[in-house]
Amino acid sequence: MINMQKYNWVDEEISALKAEGRYVPIRTIESAQGAWVKINGKQVLNMCSNNYLGFANHPETKKAAIEAIEEYGVGAGAVRSIAGTDEIHIKLEEKIASFKHSEAALVYQGGLLANLGTVPALVGKDDIIFSEELNHASIIDGTRLSPAKRIVYKHLSVDDLEKQAKENRSSGKKALVITDGVFSMDGDIAPLPEIVDIAEKYDIMTYVDDAHGEGVLGDHGRGIVNYFHLEDKVDIEMGTFSKALGSMGGFVAGSAEMIDLLKQKARPFLFSSALNPGDAAAVLKAIEILEKDDSLVKKLWENADLLKKSLADLGYNTGHSKTPITPVIIGDEKKTVELSTKLYEEKNVFASPIVYPTVPKGTARIRLMPSAVHTHEDIMTAVNAFGELGKKLHII
């Protein structure tokens, strides 16, 4: 019999979230990922997936995954260092290294795990981490797993980073500067060339999380390091397979020695079973497609430009995004949730609200994620729905 007293706090927390308009319903998708998905038996326009290039449900990535399952089975069977390294993991690591123009790469079971595993393996007691104010939760948690001193510098502020480096970088200790490449809630881009310059000046290692730059920025979607031509200047480039690459897993790319060391130290590598072969094969295929053909990347940007321009023409605040991520900033949390609910119920547009603590208070938003698989008409369907409901709710 459950002791009800013991669980009262759960109800109280849920009620408080609902009262503040911060309780977000989680919808169940009944179809494959794509421009349109089925929810509760109805087709809705999907405007909130990270499936930027459509690889989550692409005939070739699916075929590659199925073939890998036929060949290697559904599970890797063990931790990689014990008995779980399949040749598909090695092939994928070699492919990532060549796609990224880096010496080597290490595959993890998720992007979050890549950050949780790598950061504490690089810096420890008596070391320093300079961490961007708006870094993703997985970076923040990764830095918390290290006993290194953590100094947070202001969002996009090269001056603040330099000031902090000058004040805190004393010799004899390792130091790491870590930043999102593309900030996932606003779509703005880290000033990586300036960060690299400061890092060189103060002898600091550099680490960029390119979860939202993969498949989006750079030549054929090679990511932010390629976009800024910083291939031999960034020490660790981290990425995920779960967004533009359409599958599951994460990686870091860097020097052969660094990757070698991570294989001996990174805890998700040493203590958690390996990525499934089918997932790895799907990513390998997605990268092969990208290497040959950048038409999906181009289509993604075309759709993003159309979406941003059309929403701005309607009078919406879409922030300062420099990437396809399109935040429609409403501010008020209840109004944001109301708009999202009406978009779904009245217009069949699936676009989730994003509220505090994911974004700062007063900046609640609906984050729209255009993709290469949306048509021009799909984008305009979303825009028209925002136009009509925004007027009705006195948002625009």
Ligand code: PMP
């Ligand atoms: N870093 C950033 C910037 C992200 O946006 C995300 C995903 N939300 C992750 C890391 C984690 O990646 P994954 O979903 O593969 O765990």
